[in-house]
Amino acid sequence: MDKVSTIKDVAKLANVSISTVSRVLNGTTPVSKESSDKVYKAVEVLDYKPNAMARSLISKKTMTIAVIIPNLSNLFFPELLRGISKAVEKEGYFLIICNTDYSSEKEEKYINQMLERRVDGFIIVSSSISNEKLTQMVKGKTSVVFVYSYADFGYNIMEDGIKATYDATKYLIHMGHKKIACVGWRFKGVNVRYMGFRKALEEFNVDFRNEYVIDCGYSKEEITNNTIKLLKMKDRPTGIVAFNDDTAIAIMMAAKNMGINIPEELSIIGYDNISISNILLKPLTTISVPIHKMGVDAGKKIIEIIDNGISYSDTYREKYIPYELIERESVKAMDIDKLN
Amino acid sequence: MDKVSTIKDVAKLANVSISTVSRVLNGTTPVSKESSDKVYKAVEVLDYKPNAMARSLISKKTMTIAVIIPNLSNLFFPELLRGISKAVEKEGYFLIICNTDYSSEKEEKYINQMLERRVDGFIIVSSSISNEKLTQMVKGKTSVVFVYSYADFGYNIMEDGIKATYDATKYLIHMGHKKIACVGWRFKGVNVRYMGFRKALEEFNVDFRNEYVIDCGYSKEEITNNTIKLLKMKDRPTGIVAFNDDTAIAIMMAAKNMGINIPEELSIIGYDNISISNILLKPLTTISVPIHKMGVDAGKKIIEIIDNGISYSDTYREKYIPYELIERESVKAMDIDKLN
DNA sequence: ATTTGTGTTGAAAACCTTTTCATGAAATTT
DNA sequence: AAATTTCATGAAAAGGTTTTCAACACAAAT
Numbered sequence: 168m169d170k171v172s173t174i175k176d177v178a179k180l181a182n183v184s185i186s187t188v189s190r191v192l193n194g195t196t197p198v199s200k201e202s203s204d205k206v207y208k209a210v211e212v213l214d215y216k217p218n219a220m221a222r223s224l225i226s227k228k229t230m231t232i233a234v235i236i237p238n239l240s241n242l243f244f245p246e247l248l249r250g251i252s253k254a255v256e257k258e259g260y261f262l263i264i265c266n267t268d269y270s271s272e273k274e275e276k277y278i279n280q281m282l283e284r285r286v287d288g289f290i291i292v293s294s295s296i297s298n299e300k301l302t303q304m305v306k307g308k309t310s311v312v313f314v315y316s317y318a319d320f321g322y323n324i325m326e327d328g329i330k331a332t333y334d335a336t337k338y339l340i341h342m343g344h345k346k347i348a349c350v351g352w353r354f355k356g357v358n359v360r361y362m363g364f365r366k367a368l369e370e371f372n373v374d375f376r377n378e379y380v381i382d383c384g385y386s387k388e389e390i391t392n393n394t395i396k397l398l399k400m401k402d403r404p405t406g407i408v409a410f411n412d413d414t415a416i417a418i419m420m421a422a423k424n425m426g427i428n429i430p431e432e433l434s435i436i437g438y439d440n441i442s443i444s445n446i447l448l449k450p451l452t453t454i455s456v457p458i459h460k461m462g463v464d465a466g467k468k469i470i471e472i473i474d475n476g477i478s479y480s481d482t483y484r485e486k487y488i489p490y491e492l493i494e495r496e497s498v499k500a501m502d503i504d505k506l507n
Numbered sequence: 508m509d510k511v512s513t514i515k516d517v518a519k520l521a522n523v524s525i526s527t528v529s530r531v532l533n534g535t536t537p538v539s540k541e542s543s544d545k546v547y548k549a550v551e552v553l554d555y556k557p558n559a560m561a562r563s564l565i566s567k568k569t570m571t572i573a574v575i576i577p578n579l580s581n582l583f584f585p586e587l588l589r590g591i592s593k594a595v596e597k598e599g600y601f602l603i604i605c606n607t608d609y610s611s612e613k614e615e616k617y618i619n620q621m622l623e624r625r626v627d628g629f630i631i632v633s634s635s636i637s638n639e640k641l642t643q644m645v646k647g648k649t650s651v652v653f654v655y656s657y658a659d660f661g662y663n664i665m666e667d668g669i670k671a672t673y674d675a676t677k678y679l680i681h682m683g684h685k686k687i688a689c690v691g692w693r694f695k696g697v698n699v700r701y702m703g704f705r706k707a708l709e710e711f712n713v714d715f716r717n718e719y720v721i722d723c724g725y726s727k728e729e730i731t732n733n734t735i736k737l738l739k740m741k742d743r744p745t746g747i748v749a750f751n752d753d754t755a756i757a758i759m760m761a762a763k764n765m766g767i768n769i770p771e772e773l774s775i776i777g778y779d780n781i782s783i784s785n786i787l788l789k790p791l792t793t794i795s796v797p798i799h800k801m802g803v804d805a806g807k808k809i810i811e812i813i814d815n816g817i818s819y820s821d822t823y824r825e826k827y828i829p830y831e832l833i834e835r836e837s838v839k840a841m842d843i844d845k846l847n
Numbered sequence: 848a849t850t851t852g853t854g855t856t857g858a859a860a861a862c863c864t865t866t867t868c869a870t871g872a873a874a875t876t877t
Numbered sequence: 878a879a880a881t882t883t884c885a886t887g888a889a890a891a892g893g894t895t896t897t898c899a900a901c902a903c904a905a906a907t
Contacts, residue, residue, distance in 0.1 A: 168818065169647050171625075173863060184887045189865060196866095199885060219623040220560045220569070221863035224892045229560070231603075239592065242783075245585035252579065252606050261620075263571070264602050266592050280601075284559040285511075307509050416786060443582075443783050446756060450788075478508065513893055524857045529895060536896095539855060561893035564862045 172213040181209035192217065223285070230260050232469055233281035235291045237269045238385065241413040242441040243458060244292065247314065250462020251290060258470050260287070269385055271295040278304055288469040291316055295353075306480075310472040312465050317357060319482050322472060324465055326488040331454045332363030333370075334492055335436045336408050338452075340371045343501030344406035344434060348379035348397060350390065350418065351410030360410045360438070379404055383414075390417040398425055398433070405434060405501060412437040412444045415451055419497070423448065430499035440493060450495035461488055512553040521549035532557065563625070570600050572809055573621035575631045577609045578725065581753040582781040583798060584632065587654065590802020591630060598810050600627070609725055611635040618644055628809040631656055635693075646820075650812040652805050657697060659822050662812065664805055666828040671794045672703030673710075674832055675776045676748050678792075680711045683841030684746035684774060688719035688737060690730065690758065691750030700750045700778065719744055723754075730757040738765055738773070745774060745841060752777040752784045755791055759837070763788065770839035780833055790835035801828055 178185045183202050190196045191203040192210070209215070223229045232255055236244050252262055263286065265277035274296055281289065288310035294301065294317075301318050305311055311321040339347050349364045361380070368375045381397055383389040394417065397403065409415035415437030419429055427433050429449045437444060440455035471477070518525045523542050530536045531543040532550070549555070563569045572595055576584050592602055603626065605617035614636055621629065628650035634641065634657075641658050645651055651661040679687050689704045701720070708715045721737055723729040734757070737743065749755035755777030759769055767773050769789045777784060780795035811817070 168649060168816070171648070174865095175863080185864085186866080186887060186889095187885085190886090193865080196886095197884075202885080216619065216623045218564075218625060218863050219620075220563050220625060221892090222865075223560050224558075224564065224863080224894090225865050227892085239585055239589040240782075242582070242585070245579055245582075245588075248585075248604075249579040249606075252604065256606060262604050264588075264592065264604055266589075266596060279556065280559075283556045308511070309508065420786060442580075443786075446760060446783075446787055448786055448788060448790075476508070514895095515893075525894085526857060526859095526896080527855085530856090533895080536856095537854070542855080558893050561862085562895075564864090564893080565895050567862080 172215050174215070174217065176213055177206065177209045177215050180213060181205040227285070229285050229287055231263055231284070231286045232260050232288050232290060232466075233263050233265060233277075233284075233286040235265045235267060235274060235277060235281075235289060235294070237267050237293050237295070239266060241385070241411065242443060243411065243413065243439050246441060246458045247292065247462040247465075250459040250464075251466040252462075254463045254466025255470060260470065267295070269295060271297075275300070275304070282309065288312070288473045290314060290465050290469055291318075294318070307478065310469060310478075312469045312472065314461060314465050321479050321483070322468055323482055323484045324461055324468070324488065325484075326456055326490045328359035329363040329366065331456075331490050332360040332408065332410070332438070333367045334363075335438065335454050336364050336367035337371065338492055339406040339408065339434060339436055339498065340367065340373055342406070342434065342498055344404075345373055345501075346376075346379070346402070346404040347373060347406045347408060348376075348381060348404040349408040349410065350381040350383060350394065350397070350414055352382060352384050354380065354382045364408055385413075387417050390414055391421045394418045394421040395425065398422060398427060405432075406498070407433065407435045409435060409437050412439040412441045412451060412453055415453065415497075416444075416447065419448060419451075430497050434498040436498055445495060449497045452495045452498040453493055454490055455493045456490045457488060464488075512555050514555070514557065516553055517546065517549045517555050520553060521545040567625070569625050569627055571603055571624070571626045572600050572628045572630060572806075573603050573605060573617075573624075573626040575605045575607060575614060575617060575621075575629060575634070577607050577614075577633050577635070579606060581725070581751065582783060583751065583753065583779050586782060586798045587632065587802040587805075590799040590804075591806040592802075594803045594806025595810060600810065607635070609635060611637075615640070615644070622649065628652070628813045630654060630805050630809055631658075634658070647818065650809060650818075652809045652812065654801060654805050661819050661823070662808055663822055663824045664801055664808070664828065665824075666796055666830045668699035669703040669706065671796075671830050672700040672748065672750070672778065673707045674703075675778065675794050676704050676707035677711065678832055679746040679748065679774060679776055679838065680707060680713055682746070682774065682838055684744075685713055685841075686716075686719070686742070686744040687713060687746045687748060688721060688744040689748040689750065690721040690723060690734065690737070690754055692722060692724050694720065694722045704748055725753075727757050730754055731761045734758045734761040735765065738762065738767060745772075746838070747773065747775045749775060749777050752779040752781045752791060752793055755793065755837075756784075756787065759788060759791075770837050774838040776838055785835060789837045792835045792838040793833055794830050795833045796830050797828060804828075 174185055174188050178188045187202055188206050191198050191206045238244055267274040290312050292314045298319055306320050313321050313323045315325045354361055381393045383393045409418055415435050418435055422429055422433055437451045437453035440453045444451040444453055514525055514528050518528045527542055528546050531538045531546045578584055607614040630652050632654045638659055646660050653661050653663045655665045721733045723733045749758055755775050758775055762769055762773055777791045777793035780793045784791040784793055
């Protein structure tokens with residue numbers, strides 16, 4: 168590679184001091200036309216590009232935001248990313264992407280590395296790090312916006328997940344379903360979606376069955392395998408609450424391969440309303456969350472926090488993001504005679 | 508925010524010199540156990556994190572790769588990104604994402620900014636910058652891998668686009684279609700997909716009609732509008748070659764809304780085989796390209812180039828990426844009696 | 848007892864900027 | 878004409894590291 172030139176080279180070629188070069192390039196102090204002309208010419212000739220790192224070292228700003236995100240396969244995340252990207256790029260910030268693969272070790276490692284890079288802020292999506300650890304690692308050290316994370320500090324963005332899943336489950340119940348399964352992930356810790364699911368069953372007196380709650384993490388294979396197992400049960404469910412659309416889609420595919428018709432023989436309700444959910448084999452009935460807008464909000468917010476040096480020492484949330492249930496074609500009312 | 512501590516603070520607290528701290532942290536030179544113990548303790552107490560920028564300033568490595576990508580909405584790109592991310596993260600590199608929105612001005616701006624940031628390398632996807640400009644901007648200055656870009660220097664990754672589109676079109680022809688449209692973008696410059704399309708028509712003596720070539724850029728709205736116009740023609744095509752799956756999907760949706768059945772009344776063949784193309788309303792027949800693998804390849808290659816300081820002054824391509832035509836359900840053989 | 852070698856260490860230069868401070872010249876005021 | 882203000886400029890410090898060089902203490906070899 169060609170040697171890249173420095174401000175020194177420019178100064179020498181233009182026959183002025185380093186400070187003068189800096190001044191004309193940044194417009195900080197007036198400089199004589201004569202000098203600035205010489206500088207511009209030298210910059211042109213040398214194709215000089217100021218070293219952003221040296222600059223950041225002084226300004227203590229990197230114009231970089233780290234996005235900690237579990238995965239890029241579930242379309243939810245790229246869609247969110249798109250929103251974030253849109254919001255921050257117009258303010259001149261850049262995004263550095265850290266793919267955690269749902270691993271808390273990786274997440275921890277990446278957060279530390281980003282801290283070393285002195286990024287101006289973090290957008291942490293679906294964190295899998297414990298609250299204590301999170302507090303110890305980032306609280307008071309940098310600006311953070313959490314999306315779908317349950318941190319007890321910092322700015323938090325998400326919808327009311329309990330209520331939303333409650334609504335989804337209620338919908339299935341109201342459509343006459345009595346045998347309702349849920350498939351999702353991370354049932355050990357706090358799981359708002361599971362909580363909403365349980366709450367609805369309880370409130371409407373629908374039997375809860377342990378064998379109807381399917382924990383399959385985030386891998387397509389596991390979802391497929393567990394779904395097959397679930398649907399092979401002698402007394403299989405007539406409705407499934409999937410904790411996200413990605414899962415719902417995998418379930419639909421598994422059902423299709425088993426020759427089970429949706430929604431005639433199996434109803435599915437999803438969660439997220441990712442952009443493809445309405446162009447599927449069977450358009451998906453789902454909880455719609457304004458993904459793109461959430462991304463934009465997160466992007467705007469992190470910049471606001473950075474600029475104003477706000478620090479949320481307690482959990483802060485302006486309000487829950489609104490969501491809505493979108494009826495499409497993956498859920499069917501149970502036949503009257505089949506009820507019970 | 509808390510004041511972040513520097514190597515100086517550590518040195519002072521541990522009562523050793525700066526150099527010693529650096530040495531124990533980097534393991535460059537042996538240090539007495541006594542000293543290193545003190546250093547580790549001080550690091551712990553101060554929660555010291557070395558400033559990556561100061562470090563890069565010396566090492567001249569940022570461990571950062573810029574990905575210049577036109578868009579995040581077309582699923583092709585997140586999928587590619589996933590591959591790139593997978594390949595580079597295991598080598599300790601991070602990705603900075605630059606979303607150009609298909610605008611060459613933005614692309615230029617971002618490339619320059621990334622040059623200022625002294626990223627170790629670039630992966631430029633579907634560039635819309637002219638060859639001369641590209642040469643002037645990056646040739647010899649940094650490591651680059653191009654994906655789907657037609658640069659006459661640097662490492663280039665893509666499949667044989669002419670042949671692939673030729674095959675797609677040929678397929679439609681062999682299925683008995685005589686009235687074939689194509690819908691895509693950027694017809695002014697070099698457009699390999701268009702070239703392949705034309706070549707097939709010519710070779711198999713199928714009428715070429717100017718009103719059957721639809722240029723709609725990359726926006727869903729334009730695709731939808733132009734498709735509606737196309738399908739409202741008195742003598743509308745029976746088959747469409749879409750230059751990518753994203754476009755094919757938009758066409759399918761438009762057709763659906765017009766009450767036109769696919770494939771009975773209209774056949775569509777796509778290009779890319781993005782992961783959702785087989786779970787659509789009508790599973791899409793398409794040219795399958797190993798998107799994820801291409802991403803991985805691009806990631807591996809850029810690191811190899813960075814590490815070995817290779818510089819491809821001419822276009823270099825190991826070989827064209829293999830592709831295949833995947834038959835699904837969006838194309839139908841024309842009825843014999845309808846032929847002609 | 849002198850030389851040679853080994854193992855630890857600190858001072859200072861280097862990386863590339865921005866910014867403060869001081870200086871000197873020119874222009875303005877008294 | 879002297880005093881003051883304004884303007885343009887350069888030298889040097891600062892930002893936080895790594896690395897080179899020199900120095901020192903001590904052990905080993907002559």
